[in-house]
Amino acid sequence: MSPQTVSPGGTVTINATKCQMPTVRVTAPVFDDVTLNAGRSATAKVSPxxxxxxxxxxxxxCKGERGTAKLTIAAGGARPSTPTVPRGVEAGDGGSLSRLDATQLLAGTALVAGAVGAGAYAARRRSG
Incomplete structure (x- = not known):
């Protein structure tokens, strides 16, 4: 079980590695019953x-054989913290427009103008 100490309202991951049965029933007074299937882990939300x-x-x-583990509730009633990301993504522009300088802007404009000019030239040659 991980973590072994959790805040009220937090989540624990439960697994049973010593049972060879396909299902293991896990119970505790602070979360809903959990059934582990085929050796897979599961999560349980601890009551706030x-x-x-x-x-x-x-x-x-495990098919009549019982084992126990201790779950400690963090003292002080601290709520689980949300991890912070030091620098988020630049959403909305794909990150491509946020750091343009004059050289990049001019080069991009020249490429677009060249493509438009080449298209117009090809269209005139074809119609004549």
Missing amino acids: DAKPGAQYDVTFD
Whole structure:
């Protein structure tokens, strides 16, 4: 189970590596029952009302054989933090227009003008 200490309202990832059965039932007083299928992990959302500083038993039932793990609720009632990205993406312009300088702008304009001129020349030759 990861993490073993979680804030109220946080999420834990549960797995059962010692059970060879295709399904394992996992229960705890602070989240809804979870069924692990074919050795895969699952997530569970801890109740936002879980008591900070308390420890709860998480029970794993593998075809009648039971095991437990301790889940500790973070003291102080701190909420899980959202990771911050040091620099986000530049949405809306694809990041291509944000740092144009005069040289790039002139080169792009010249390429577009050249393409338009070549198209007009080819169209005139074809119609004549």
